Amino acid sequence: MPVFDYAPAPESRDIVALRPGYGLFVDGAFTEPADGGTFKTVNPATEEVLAEVAEAGPADVDRAVAAARRAFDGVWGRMRPAERAKYLFRVARVLQERAREFAVLESLDNGKPIRESRDVDVPLAAAHFFYYAGWADKLRWAGFGGDPRPLGVAGQVIPWNFPLLMAAWKLAPALAAGNTCVLKPAETTPLSALLLAEVLQQVDLPPGVVNIVTGAGGTGRALVAHGGLDKVAFTGSTEVGKQIQRTLAGTRTKLTLELGGKAANIVFDDAPLDQAVEGIVNGIFFNQGHVCCAGSRLLVQESVAEPLLERLKQRLATLRLGDPLDKNTDIGAVNSAAQLERITELAASGDAEGAVRWQPECPLPDRGWWFPPTLFTGVSQSHRIAREEIFGPVLSVLTFRTPDEAVVKANNTPYGLSAGVWSEKGSRILWTAQRLRAGVVWANTFNRFDPASPFGGYKESGFGREGGRHGLEAYLDA
Amino acid sequence: MSLLVPAAEHLPDALASESTLRRFLHGLPGVDQVGAEARAATLATRSIKRESKRWALDMAVRMTDLTTLEGADTPGKVRALSAKAVRPDPSDPTCPSVAAVCVYGDLAGEAAAVVAGSGVHVAAVATAFPSGRASLAVKLADTRDAVAAGADEIDMVIDRGAFLCGRYGEVLEEIVQVKQACGPAHLKVILETGELATLDNARRAAWLAMAGGADFVKTSTGKVTPAATLPVTLVLLEAVRDFAALTGRAVGVKAAGGIRSAKDAIRYLVMVNEVAGERWLTPEAFRFGASTLLNDLLLQRAKQRTGAYAGPDYFTID
Numbered sequence: 001m002p003v004f005d006y007a008p009a010p011e012s013r014d015i016v017a018l019r020p021g022y023g024l025f026v027d028g029a030f031t032e033p034a035d036g037g038t039f040k041t042v043n044p045a046t047e048e049v050l051a052e053v054a055e056a057g058p059a060d061v062d063r064a065v066a067a068a069r070r071a072f073d074g075v076w077g078r079m080r081p082a083e084r085a086k087y088l089f090r091v092a093r094v095l096q097e098r099a100r101e102f103a104v105l106e107s108l109d110n111g112k113p114i115r116e117s118r119d120v121d122v123p124l125a126a127a128h129f130f131y132y133a134g135w136a137d138k139l140r141w142a143g144f145g146g147d148p149r150p151l152g153v154a155g156q157v158i159p160w161n162f163p164l165l166m167a168a169w170k171l172a173p174a175l176a177a178g179n180t181c182v183l184k185p186a187e188t189t190p191l192s193a194l195l196l197a198e199v200l201q202q203v204d205l206p207p208g209v210v211n212i213v214t215g216a217g218g219t220g221r222a223l224v225a226h227g228g229l230d231k232v233a234f235t236g237s238t239e240v241g242k243q244i245q246r247t248l249a250g251t252r253t254k255l256t257l258e259l260g261g262k263a264a265n266i267v268f269d270d271a272p273l274d275q276a277v278e279g280i281v282n283g284i285f286f287n288q289g290h291v292c293c294a295g296s297r298l299l300v301q302e303s304v305a306e307p308l309l310e311r312l313k314q315r316l317a318t319l320r321l322g323d324p325l326d327k328n329t330d331i332g333a334v335n336s337a338a339q340l341e342r343i344t345e346l347a348a349s350g351d352a353e354g355a356v357r358w359q360p361e362c363p364l365p366d367r368g369w370w371f372p373p374t375l376f377t378g379v380s381q382s383h384r385i386a387r388e389e390i391f392g393p394v395l396s397v398l399t400f401r402t403p404d405e406a407v408v409k410a411n412n413t414p415y416g417l418s419a420g421v422w423s424e425k426g427s428r429i430l431w432t433a434q435r436l437r438a439g440v441v442w443a444n445t446f447n448r449f450d451p452a453s454p455f456g457g458y459k460e461s462g463f464g465r466e467g468g469r470h471g472l473e474a475y476l477d478a
Numbered sequence: 479m480s481l482l483v484p485a486a487e488h489l490p491d492a493l494a495s496e497s498t499l500r501r502f503l504h505g506l507p508g509v510d511q512v513g514a515e516a517r518a519a520t521l522a523t524r525s526i527k528r529e530s531k532r533w534a535l536d537m538a539v540r541m542t543d544l545t546t547l548e549g550a551d552t553p554g555k556v557r558a559l560s561a562k563a564v565r566p567d568p569s570d571p572t573c574p575s576v577a578a579v580c581v582y583g584d585l586a587g588e589a590a591a592v593v594a595g596s597g598v599h600v601a602a603v604a605t606a607f608p609s610g611r612a613s614l615a616v617k618l619a620d621t622r623d624a625v626a627a628g629a630d631e632i633d634m635v636i637d638r639g640a641f642l643c644g645r646y647g648e649v650l651e652e653i654v655q656v657k658q659a660c661g662p663a664h665l666k667v668i669l670e671t672g673e674l675a676t677l678d679n680a681r682r683a684a685w686l687a688m689a690g691g692a693d694f695v696k697t698s699t700g701k702v703t704p705a706a707t708l709p710v711t712l713v714l715l716e717a718v719r720d721f722a723a724l725t726g727r728a729v730g731v732k733a734a735g736g737i738r739s740a741k742d743a744i745r746y747l748v749m750v751n752e753v754a755g756e757r758w759l760t761p762e763a764f765r766f767g768a769s770t771l772l773n774d775l776l777l778q779r780a781k782q783r784t785g786a787y788a789g790p791d792y793f794t795i796d
Contacts, residue, residue, distance in 0.1 A: 003756045004533065004747065009525035115523060274716050275513030318752045327525035424508040444510045 006320075009327045011114045016105045021052040022190070024060055024214060025197035027067035028207025034059040039216065041190055044111035045324050045333040045368040053190050056213035058222040061182070064211035065228045068153040068180040071208030076180050077150055081137035088133035088176060090203040095126040095168075098199065102192060106164055107324040109191040111333030111369070112287050114325050124449055125168035128467075131451035132176035135472060139177065142469050144478030150178030151254060151475060152230030155223045157244075158193075159236045160186035160335050161290040161391075166235055167193045169466050171210060172451075177475035179231065180209045184223050186236075187216040188336050221247075229253050233474060235292070238389075238415075238460050256464025256474045258292065258456055260389040261417030264410035265295030265446060266432065268403070269304040271422035275444065277311045280395070283420060283446035285319060285373055288334055289343075289393040292461075293418035295446050297386060299406050302399045309377065309397065316373050317360040331393060333368045340369040343392030350376045350385040355396070381412060389415070403428065407435045416458030420446045439465070484657070484691035488725040493689065496647040503646060503685060509677035509713055518708035524748045531744070535779045536574055538743040538771075539566060541761045543601055543732065545580040545769050547608075547700065556585045558796040560592035567776045569792070570783070576772065577761040578631055582607070583624030590628030601666070602629035605656060608670075608699035610635035614652060621659040632656070633666045633732075633767075635699060636683060638673045646686060653690030666694035666732055666765075671710045672702040680710050684717035688729045696732035700767060705735025711746060715754040728757055734767025740778040743771060 021038065023030035037055040042048060056064070076084065095102065102125075103117040112121070139148050154174045158166035163185055174181050185193040197212050213219055217240075224232055224244050231254045234244050238259040248255050265283050267276050283295025300308050324332035334340040351357055355376040362372040371392055379386050379396040386396050400406040410419055419438040421429050433441040439456045442448060449455070454470035456462060464474050472478075486493050492502030526534055544563045546555060560579045567573035578599035579589045586602040593600060602624035606612035612620075621632055634656045640648045657665050667687035671680045684695045695714050698705035711733045718729045731754070733746055743766060750758045758764050773793045781787050 002751075003759050004537075004751045005530055006524065006526060007528040007530040009527045115520075119523065271507070272510035272513060273507035275510040275517070278513055278517050327523070424510075444513060445516075 006328050008323070010323060010325045011104055011327060013104050013108065013325060015101045016108065018051055018191075021054075022194045022214070023054045024056050024064070025194065025210075025212035026060070026064045027211065028201065028205075030197070033057060039187060041109060041188060043108050044335050045365070047367055050109060051191065053194070053214045055215040056219045056222070061213055061219065061222045061226055064182045064213050065153060065155070065226050067208035067211055068182050069228060071206055072150075072152055072180040075206045076175075076209045077152070077178050079178075081139065081178070084175065084178065085133045085136035087203060087205055088129050088136060088172060091199060091205075092126045092129035092133060094199045094202055095122065095129065099123070099126070102164060102195060104325065105195055106192045107332065109189045110160065110163060111324050111335050113329040113332040114327055115329065116287060121162055121165045124451070125165045128168040128172045128451045132172035136176040139472065139476065142472050142476075144473060144476050148177075148476040148478055151477060152179060153228060154179045154181050154231040154233060154475065155226065155229040156181055156183045156232075157220045157223065157234045157236065158183065158185055160189040161287060161292070163189040164192040164196065167196055170233055170235075173466070173471045174475045175209065177472055179475050182211045182213060182223060182229075184213050184215065184220050187214070190214040224248070227251070231255075231475065233464070234258070241462060254474070256466075257462035258464070258466060259417075259460060259462040260415055261292045261294065261457065261461050262297060262387065262389050262413045262415045263293055263295050263418040263420070263438065264297045264299050265420040266406045266410055266422065267298065267300045267304065267308060268406075268421075268423040268425075268428060269301040270424050270428070271304070272424055272444065273304070273308060273311060276308065276422040277315050279420060279422060279444070279446040280312060281315055281319070284395045285331060285393050286447050288331055288371070290335060290339070290391055291447065293440060293447065294391075295418070295420050296390060296394070296396060298395055298397045299400050299409055300397065301406070302401055305399050312375070313358065313360070316375065319360070319362075319373050321362050321370065321372060322365060331373060334371050334392065335369070337369055339391065340371060343371050343390055343394060346385055346388060346390045346392075347374060347394055350379070350383060350394075350396070353383045353385070355379045355383055355385060381409060387413065403432060407432060411435075411437045414460040417461035418442065484654070485689040485725060489689055499646050499650065500644065503682040506681055506685060509681055511677050511709070514677055514709045514712055518712050518749065521749050521752060522708060522745045524745070526744050526748065532779075532782050534744045534747050535740060535775055535782065537747060537759065538740065538766065539576060539775050539779070540574045541765050542576040542772055542775070543578045543580040543734070543765050543767045544576045544772055545700070545734075545767050547580070547582060547603060551582060551585055553585065553588045555796070556581050556588040557592050560589045560598070562772075562794055562796050563598045564593055564596040566772055567779070567793070570780070573776070573779065577765055580633065580767060583620060583627060583629065586624050586627040586629040599631050600629045601631035601633055602627070603633045603699075605634040607633070607635050608701040610637050611639070614655065617652065618655060618659045621656050625659070625661055625663045629663060631664045631666060632660050633668055633696060635668045635670060636687065638670055641674065641679070641683060650686050650690050653687055653692065657691040664693040665691065666696045667692040668696045668699055668734070670699055670702055671697050672704045677710065677713050680713045681717050684714050685721065688717070688721045692729055694730040694732050694765065696734055696767065698735040700735035706733035706737055708745060708749060712749060712753055715750060715758070718758070719754045722757070728763055730763040730765065731758065732765040732767055737766055737768050738770050738774065740771070740774045743775065
């Protein structure tokens with residue numbers, strides 16, 4: 001029994017009014033799907049069913065795209081940019097006003113700790129709307145020509161790891177640039193996007209400007225393959241990203257992809273060790289490691305590996321795993337049984353291939369899907385856990401001797417989404433950052449996001465940038 | 479250096495000469511200020527409720543060095559404060575005593591007379607507190623006077639001028655000599671981190687103090703802004719944790735100045751718990767240097783006990 005045992009401090013879920021069922025948000029209203037199909041979304045921490053959600057088929061997708069087209073031609077595409085901005089500012093403000101409701105709902109449906117949904121997901125989602133609202137009437141100064149035009153209708157498919165935030169990343173720049181959208185949230189986490197639909201009604205966004213079609217892979221395929229889209233934006237796995245690219249090859253539909261990653265977090269021997277430990281923890285255990293830019297490969301200089309790992313293990317022992325709604329929880333539930341199975345399988349491959357597993361003493365709840373924070377040492381470049389994206393709280397530790405070796409190992413991956421560099425020496429940070437083939441390089445920090453900063457990948461981590469001025473390019477005829 | 483340095487057996491290379499000492503201190507891992515502030519801010523979001531809150535409030539009372547360090551201090555004022563230190567809440571016999579009364583050395587005798595036999599310690603600031611601008615002879619005499627007057631804890635200040643000039647050996651020697659002058663009294667070494675300015679300096683000064691034999695490292699005099707902050711306390715807690723890993727000796731930490739609310743105090747306790755560990759969750763290893771904090775702790779304690787907030791007049795003003 002710990003000396004200072006924190007009593008449970010759960011955030012009340014009463015603030016969320018869950019409906020038993022949710023329809024599709026098409027043309028400004030919630031509607032039933034054509035064939036009446038539904039699926040269940042569950043709380044991954046308890047396996048309790050939260051709601052029945054409509055599953056959109058091809059006919060529903062067609063209806064949504066048609067509504068978006070009408071809204072583009074009739075209202076949104078021709079609205080004065082300053083008026084578009086007002087709607088986006090309103091969305092941002094309502095997100096802030098209803099922040100607690102969104103945070104609780106996100107933690108319920110996704111399993112992430114309330115500390116993260118409250119302090120990261122929801123504030124950042126609001127910040128994205130604020131940021132792009134500001135751009136709406138200043139597009140000619142965005143660097144894409146004197147009179148950039150919107151593309152038209154955008155189909156957007158988002159993942160389950162940051163459901164609301166990814167919706168904001170997709171919708172805010174598209175709408176600011178004058179496009180209309182059909183958004184498909186992930187099938188395990190549709191609820192915050194549907195609550196966002198209520199917000200869009202609350203701010204009187206014209207019908208059809210944003211349509212939300214819920215469903216699984218089939219709905220996503222129907223949307224992406226719908227010939228009526230001018231633009232497709234996808235965030236998710238590299239495998240699905242490649243399928244989408246094949247589907248759209250040779251069509252007029254523009255595409256941006258934000259896919260997987262296997263980011264290296266490089267710790268040099270002159271790093272600020274205690275902060276590096278925090279950065280490593282934040283890099284891989286943030287959101288249970290369900291982060292495409294997670295720092296899943298720790299590359300540590302051999303001369304400092306021992307003290308660093310000792311500190312890291314001490315730190316991992318203080319992580320608190322459990323009820324996502326408890327304000328003191330650091331690690332919540334794995335989003336789905338399927339994801340837990342994948343993490344478990346890949347971790348087992350680490351054991352089988354000769355890496356050494358370390359886990360702190362960490363009791364897991366009886367119900368729900370959980371995986372304890374895990375560290376593998378003795379990992380080599382050829383191990384699956386050093387090459388494949390685990391998308392879970394599993395850190396692979398590799399060592400290096402020289403800066404050159406660090407860069408070579410860091411770049412030796414099909415991915416290239418993000419990387420971290422830890423050193424107190426500025427010139428070494430710059431030298432390393434210039435050589436890393438990754439879209440984002442964090443120096444002495446990790447997993448920091450800002451709407452003004454572009455985000456996106458190299459190589460099989462995708463193409464196109466989201467965030468910042470760069471994020472507008474994907475939605476303009478630049 | 480030919481000094482007999484208490485930590486010499488564990489840090490023989492570092493303490494061999496002025497230049498090795500410098501190399502050792504500058505070879506300590508750097509502190510990234512942004513990262514340290516972010517960590518402190520995250521820990522500050524912990525939500526401490528119900529029985530854990532009651533435990534924390536009691537612990538914070540037991541860790542308080544109830545302080546008065548005014549030019550206008552009188553024997554009467556110190557006696558009143560000492561009585562409060564022994565029995566902070568006369569309406570509640572379950573309320574623990576504080577750790578110590580902290581006064582100027584010339585009034586240590588007054589405090590000692592009141593707290594005698596209660597278990598409450600008498601801490602006296604010494605070594606030309608708060609500036610530390612006096613000769614070593616004066617500082618040592620100041621220390622011996624305070625101990626002779628009844629202080630069993632000495633709060634000394636380091637020579638920040640020497641530290642900022644890089645004359646680390648001089649700072650160390652002074653600490654070693656004051657420690658000797660303390661005799662059986664515990665030594666708390668005030669780093670005055672507000673004047674050291676950087677977190678790197680705070681970490682180096684903490685190691686210097688620990689090497690010199692400090693029983694506690696203390697953030698501030700309370701006379702300089704900023705005084706104790708969560709990030710600087712984080713760095714000191716990391717330093718004592720690392721020193722204990724190296725030497726086995728757990729040096730305490732005292733956060734002093736600017737901690738006024740029970741909510742703040744609980745944030746410090748969370749940080750002690752999660753950064754240094756349980757070993758530091760006792761009055762022997764962590765202290766608050768404060769004057770107004772105690773009444774808020776008492777107010778919150780009473781709220782936990784009775785379910786309602788009492789008016790401020792139900793708590794004594796001394």
